[in-house]
Amino acid sequence: MFNINIWATFFLLLSFQNNTYAAEKKEIIKIAYIGGLSGPGVGKQAAHAFTLLSELIKITNDSNKLKYFKLELHPYDNQFIHSKNIEIATDVAKDGMKIVTGIHYSNDALILAPLLENFKIPTLITTASHPEVIGDKKYIHRLCFSDINQAKVISSGLAKADYKQIYFVRDTNNSFSITLTKLILEDLKKITKDVNFEIIDVTRNEIDTNKFKKLELHKNSAVFLSTNVPDSAQIIMILHNKRIKTDYWGSDAWSSLEIEKALENYNLKSVKAKYTSHWVPNYRESAWLDILNLGLELNVEVSPYLADPIITYEAGLLIIEILSRMKSFNTELFNNQIRKTKLNGIYGPIKINSNGESERQPFLIEIKNSKISGLAK
Amino acid sequence: MITRRLDLKLILYLFISLIAFCVACIAGVYYLERKEEDIFLKHELARVHQELTNRTHAIISEVLLSHEAGLVNILNKTKYDLNLVDINYSKELSQRQLTPAIKEQPDIFTSTIQLKIDQMSFGYITYKIKLSYNKINQNTLQFICVFLFAFSILFLMIFSTIINYEIFIPIRNLILAANPGLSSNALLKLHFESEELTQLRELFIDYTENIARNNVVLAESAALKANAELARKVAHDIRSPLSALQMIEKGIDNLTQDKRALIRAANKRINDIASELLIKYKQTSSNTLVKADSKINAPICDVLFNVNSIVQQKRIEYSNDIDITLNINPNNSFGVFVIFDQIEFQTIFSNLINNSLDSFVNNQTGKIDISIHNTTDNVVIYLDDNGSGVQEHVLKDLGDQIVTTKNFSTKSGNGIGVYNAHNTIKKYSGSMKYISPLFADAPHNKGTRVEIRLSKANSPHWSFDKIRINSQTQIVVVDDDPSIHKIWQMRFNTYFNEHSDNALLSFYNLDDFKNWYINADSAKTALILIDHEFESGKHMSFDFLNKLGCIKNCIIVTNYFDEILESSESIPLDIKLLPKSLISYVPISYIESSPVDLQIAPASAIIFKPQHSTTI
Numbered sequence: 001m002f003n004i005n006i007w008a009t010f011f012l013l014l015s016f017q018n019n020t021y022a023a024e025k026k027e028i029i030k031i032a033y034i035g036g037l038s039g040p041g042v043g044k045q046a047a048h049a050f051t052l053l054s055e056l057i058k059i060t061n062d063s064n065k066l067k068y069f070k071l072e073l074h075p076y077d078n079q080f081i082h083s084k085n086i087e088i089a090t091d092v093a094k095d096g097m098k099i100v101t102g103i104h105y106s107n108d109a110l111i112l113a114p115l116l117e118n119f120k121i122p123t124l125i126t127t128a129s130h131p132e133v134i135g136d137k138k139y140i141h142r143l144c145f146s147d148i149n150q151a152k153v154i155s156s157g158l159a160k161a162d163y164k165q166i167y168f169v170r171d172t173n174n175s176f177s178i179t180l181t182k183l184i185l186e187d188l189k190k191i192t193k194d195v196n197f198e199i200i201d202v203t204r205n206e207i208d209t210n211k212f213k214k215l216e217l218h219k220n221s222a223v224f225l226s227t228n229v230p231d232s233a234q235i236i237m238i239l240h241n242k243r244i245k246t247d248y249w250g251s252d253a254w255s256s257l258e259i260e261k262a263l264e265n266y267n268l269k270s271v272k273a274k275y276t277s278h279w280v281p282n283y284r285e286s287a288w289l290d291i292l293n294l295g296l297e298l299n300v301e302v303s304p305y306l307a308d309p310i311i312t313y314e315a316g317l318l319i320i321e322i323l324s325r326m327k328s329f330n331t332e333l334f335n336n337q338i339r340k341t342k343l344n345g346i347y348g349p350i351k352i353n354s355n356g357e358s359e360r361q362p363f364l365i366e367i368k369n370s371k372i373s374g375l376a377k
Numbered sequence: 378m379i380t381r382r383l384d385l386k387l388i389l390y391l392f393i394s395l396i397a398f399c400v401a402c403i404a405g406v407y408y409l410e411r412k413e414e415d416i417f418l419k420h421e422l423a424r425v426h427q428e429l430t431n432r433t434h435a436i437i438s439e440v441l442l443s444h445e446a447g448l449v450n451i452l453n454k455t456k457y458d459l460n461l462v463d464i465n466y467s468k469e470l471s472q473r474q475l476t477p478a479i480k481e482q483p484d485i486f487t488s489t490i491q492l493k494i495d496q497m498s499f500g501y502i503t504y505k506i507k508l509s510y511n512k513i514n515q516n517t518l519q520f521i522c523v524f525l526f527a528f529s530i531l532f533l534m535i536f537s538t539i540i541n542y543e544i545f546i547p548i549r550n551l552i553l554a555a556n557p558g559l560s561s562n563a564l565l566k567l568h569f570e571s572e573e574l575t576q577l578r579e580l581f582i583d584y585t586e587n588i589a590r591n592n593v594v595l596a597e598s599a600a601l602k603a604n605a606e607l608a609r610k611v612a613h614d615i616r617s618p619l620s621a622l623q624m625i626e627k628g629i630d631n632l633t634q635d636k637r638a639l640i641r642a643a644n645k646r647i648n649d650i651a652s653e654l655l656i657k658y659k660q661t662s663s664n665t666l667v668k669a670d671s672k673i674n675a676p677i678c679d680v681l682f683n684v685n686s687i688v689q690q691k692r693i694e695y696s697n698d699i700d701i702t703l704n705i706n707p708n709n710s711f712g713v714f715v716i717f718d719q720i721e722f723q724t725i726f727s728n729l730i731n732n733s734l735d736s737f738v739n740n741q742t743g744k745i746d747i748s749i750h751n752t753t754d755n756v757v758i759y760l761d762d763n764g765s766g767v768q769e770h771v772l773k774d775l776g777d778q779i780v781t782t783k784n785f786s787t788k789s790g791n792g793i794g795v796y797n798a799h800n801t802i803k804k805y806s807g808s809m810k811y812i813s814p815l816f817a818d819a820p821h822n823k824g825t826r827v828e829i830r831l832s833k834a835n836s837p838h839w840s841f842d843k844i845r846i847n848s849q850t851q852i853v854v855v856d857d858d859p860s861i862h863k864i865w866q867m868r869f870n871t872y873f874n875e876h877s878d879n880a881l882l883s884f885y886n887l888d889d890f891k892n893w894y895i896n897a898d899s900a901k902t903a904l905i906l907i908d909h910e911f912e913s914g915k916h917m918s919f920d921f922l923n924k925l926g927c928i929k930n931c932i933i934v935t936n937y938f939d940e941i942l943e944s945s946e947s948i949p950l951d952i953k954l955l956p957k958s959l960i961s962y963v964p965i966s967y968i969e970s971s972p973v974d975l976q977i978a979p980a981s982a983i984i985f986k987p988q989h990s991t992t993i
Binding site: 082083084085086087089090093107110111114115118119132172173175178 | 434435443497
């Protein structure tokens with residue numbers, strides 16, 4: 001039922017059938033979507049993201065918004081296997097893809113970015129926030145903020161809370177987790193005093209319960225969980241069962257998934273947690289309604305708090321906007337336009353600077369009793 | 378044991394060969410094993426390389442993620458999965474270069490592969506792997522060696538037995554059969570190669586040479602037998618006509634004395650040859666013909682007389698075909714005697730001249746040059762011709778075997794003449810040598826020189842070396858043949874003209890001479906050259922001269938030279954003899970103002986040495 005490849009093929013066939021005549025005249029632009037569409041770690045976010053993007057492309061092709069181009073969306077499923085991205089990068093180049101988007105996780109982006117840069121394919125990364133993803137690359141861009149900014153927001157929040165003891169739970173197999181923890185600690189050490197920091201390394205999907213049962217936690221302590229949503233929920237459950245009340249902090253990894261549902265599954269509705277998000281409260285409420293008003297027959301649930309589908313959708317908007325100004329596709333021209341185009345997205349203005357980084361900032365939000373509320377910028 | 382009888386050297390060779398065979402087998406096993414090992418290692422290394430290549434994406438991913446723990450984990454997993462000794466990642470290629478697998482230690486191979494995608498390099502991984510080929514273990518190899526060695530010994534024993542019965546024993550039996558005097562025990566002590574075969578080879582060589590020699594003797598005997606038969610028949614058949622000739626010869630008076638002498642000499646020579654033939658070839662009771670080498674009782678032979686005699690015969694016989702030159706120095710050659718039978722000498726010399734005649738090719742002017750050289754101990758006779766010469770391969774065997782020299786002649790010969798001449802001369806301690814080519818101006822006209830070297834003999838008492846005269850000497854010639862007077866006149870004319878006014882006094886019969894000698898004052902100092910036979914058939918006897926008292930002053934100049942020597946009448950010691958054929962060669966010596974001494978030279982003198990002021 002959840003075979004995204006079938007869906008993608010279906011939508012592509014639809015787009016071809018409806019634009020048979022136009023396709024003969026318009027230049028075909030192949031757009032690659034790279035994400036974990038299947039495999040053991042599959043989540044709904046990549047599927048939602050690809051669905052939204054494919055609907056947007058279909059509407060665009062149908063509406064004849066692009067006079068000179070016809071868009072084709074090609075899904076590349078990395079199956080949540082890091083090394084698979086190498087093969088995908090090679091295949092993307094071999095298949096003649098003009099533009100690449102998707103790429104939600106830093107572990108995927110760190111592998112794909114240098115390879116796609118090597119193949120000179122303009123790439124719009126969505127929610128991979130690791131600083132080294134962009135680096136000094138010409139063809140690689142992202143629409144989300146960098147972890148450098150995210151670390152500042154988190155460290156600032158932690159400092160204001162005036163904790164005496166902070167535990168950092170780090171996933172040793174996750175570069176994002178390691179790097180973000182490192183950045184937060186560096187910032188905290190600059191702005192706080194008399195705070196004890198302790199790092200607890202865990203392995204993804206292999207949480208050692210005993211490690212957390214021994215922790216000494218109290219009201220003036222906090223646990224920062226840079227781990228993924230399932231592991232974070234499990235750790236919260238372990239500590240909650242010890243009847244220890246402490247504050248839980250998380251990163252945008254939580255916003256990319258559904259932390260609130262995970263907590264519900266563990267019956268942890270009363271747990272209060274803070275985490276960073278791509279969602280900009282009070283920015284433009286109607287923006288989300290724009291998606292709903294697309295008239296799409298969405299077979300997936302899309303929430304405005306789920307960053308991966310929304311930002312992928314925004315990437316589609318940016319691609320269409322740039323192509324609408326072009327009469328023929330030129331890789332260099334298109335790539336340059338990415339850094340010059342300003343566009344209003346769902347989560348706020350889209351503006352990519354000359355380094356390929358988005359000017360967007362993370363927002364700290366709070367979840368309590370399964371309700372999400374924005375805190376501050 | 379059986380092998381004890383075999384030659385140790387042969388056994389050693391066999392043993393070494395078998396050991397070499399064993400070594401070759403083991404080396405072959407090692408080689409094949411090594412080759413198999415190489416194939417195995419290549420295959421295994423290729424497999425490991427492919428496995429690593431399949432994992433490069435995972436490793437590159439960890440590298441790109443800067444995830445050291447992940448990199449370590451994946452390298453450890455790779456190490457475990459591929460059973461590697463070690464594996465390391467390096468961003469840059471340090472000391473090692475990208476090379477195929479290197480064997481650093483026994484069974485340990487090290488290799489480096491590059492992590493590469495498109496043109497992007499993501500570092501290098503270096504791994505060590507232990508690849509050991511399951512070789513044949515040492516026990517198996519030792520078993521093979523022992524088996525091959527045992528097999529070698531067994532083979533050696535079987536082979537030795539076969540060789541002994543099939544080869545060695547038959548060879549020894551053959552040696553025993555060939556050499557009955559050799560005991561079996563002595564034979565066993567012989568080394569196979571160095572003594573047994575050597576002895577066998579020598580025996581075979583001896584047998585072969587004996588057979589060849591016997592064949593030669595048989596061939597020679599057959600030739601001699603045929604010759605003897607022919608000689609006997611010729612000698613027998615020639616007797617009758619010879620008797621008739623001798624009877625007729627006595628009645629011939631209308632011929633000149635020279636011609637009668639020649640006929641007489643010819644008859645005598647024919648008779649001599651017939652007698653010689655009968656004496657020389659006698660058949661023994663064992664039916665084997667041998668030469669009747671009569672004991673040499675110091676026969677002597679006047680070289681110049683006999684050579685001149687044969688030359689004259691040949692000149693008459695071949696006057697139109699050849700030019701025979703007798704090139705001698707009378708002072709050196711006259712009165713020289715050699716130890717040789719006169720008949721054999723004439724036969725040999727006649728045959729040699731005949732050989733020269735046979736060597737002349739058609740239409741060729743044959744020339745034969747004969748010279749006599751008197752040395753201290755020997756007399757050397759050279760017989761040179763301008764004939765076709767003797768071929769080199771014939772030359773080396775000439776005289777030693779019965780070979781013919783007449784290769785280029787239209788005539789044919791069996792070569793037995795030269796063979797007999799050689800043997801006969803050798804019998805008299807002489808030597809004969811053929812030299813060819815003598816001339817090099819034409820390929821078929823090479824020429825031949827026959828060198829005959831004979832031992833010199835003491836001169837007989839009747840011989841002398843020269844006639845010595847002075848101005849007082851009265852020369853008296855007593856002969857019924859006017860030509861003889863003329864010849865003497867020519868010989869002495871030089872001296873008469875230069876040194877004396879005396880003319881040569883000639884007498885044609887004995888009575889006139891007798892009257893002169895009794896009445897003349899100068900008779901006592903005269904040199905009397907007197908014939909032995911006169912036309913009236915009257916013989917001058919030694920007694921006649923003795924009664925006249927002139928025997929010391931006389932030289933008997935006669936055509937019956939041989940008959941006088943062979944007659945039963947003893948030759949007086951004071952008498953000198955001169956064959957008429959040598960009148961032209963007798964040296965004459967003129968001595969100024971010296972009285973004539975007609976004392977006869979001693980018989981033992983080899984060369985006549987006159988006493989002080991002695992002349993003839």
